[in-house]
Amino acid sequence: MSLAPWRPRLARALHHNRSLVYARYAQLATVRSNGQPANRTVVFRGFLDDTNQLKFITDDRSEKIAQIQAQPWGELCWYFPNSREQFRLLGALTIVQAQHSDAQFVQARQRQWQDLSDAARLQFTWPHPKQPRTDASHFVLPAPNPLEPLPNFCLLLLDPIQVDHLELRGDPQNRCLYDYHSENQSWTIASVHP
């Protein structure tokens, strides 16, 4: 798979904003079963091997799992404060758990778990999200095995087919649309009005 044409622009944005830890945070929109939108902050974990798929992690007890299973499309909105630019990435989402049929994905899930900090791994031992908080929530569980992912740990992949890049610093502003064409596996690029 060749590098998508928006990848160098995103790499440049990450570089120009590398002083801000939260420049790796972005907002992922999905659709609820009742047709209403949902939106939450996720942490970018890099790209999957030599693909153009963005990696995130999540817990299979999170509400977004059922949302994605019913409607596997997501749009990531990523604003970079230092360079004042926004990427909107629309694509299909894939949830990777232990029993996923694709061996490459399962391996990537395992590596992702191993790459996490102890603190990040510990979050997957926490009580069920969005359940009423009890005093028991402060009990300390032993740190999970750093080599073998807990069953509720998921790798989440976003495979963009449309990327909308807006640079607020232009005059007036620069906006560029990237569209993927699956029939010939290529991207088109269009400079448009902001």
Next chain:
Amino acid sequence: MSLAPWRPRLARALHHNRSLVYARYAQLATVRSNGQPANRTVVFRGFLDDTNQLKFITDDRSEKIAQIQAQPWGELCWYFPNSREQFRLLGALTIVQAQHSDAQFVQARQRQWQDLSDAARLQFTWPHPKQPRTDASHFVLPAPNPLEPLPNFCLLLLDPIQVDHLELRGDPQNRCLYDYHSENQSWTIASVHP
């Protein structure tokens, strides 16, 4: 209308992050006509008078207008970097144009236009968003009347019915859900596991 119980928390977050101009930027998710999500950065413009409705502005040539007309629900995801907390606000969206039936909304639209900077008002004279860029895009139009909104200028209101507040700094973390009950016009608050 009384102040919703999440308002003081949001006010505190805005105060603690006031050094960052982009702490007033948040991501608004809507749903496209084909059922896929959409997500973009918007600028918080304060609350409407003495209500709990958040104000934004938009251009009636923007794609979100048709999305909201077909599916008027939105979720705003608002991350505050300095205090490391997130608000997710789910609610109904209202688009206010010149001919809106509610006189209070129409007045608010006019005041919003008057409160904008010249540069912000000028954006509403730009060519049609997402149309192919032409050299003509650099022509300079006269500044619009600062008192009377251009027809394509819209006030956008978000009326939250569910607010999910997550503080990453807690131990483990604090998460609080606020739900609005229209039957008795009151909010319930629940402390839940993150």
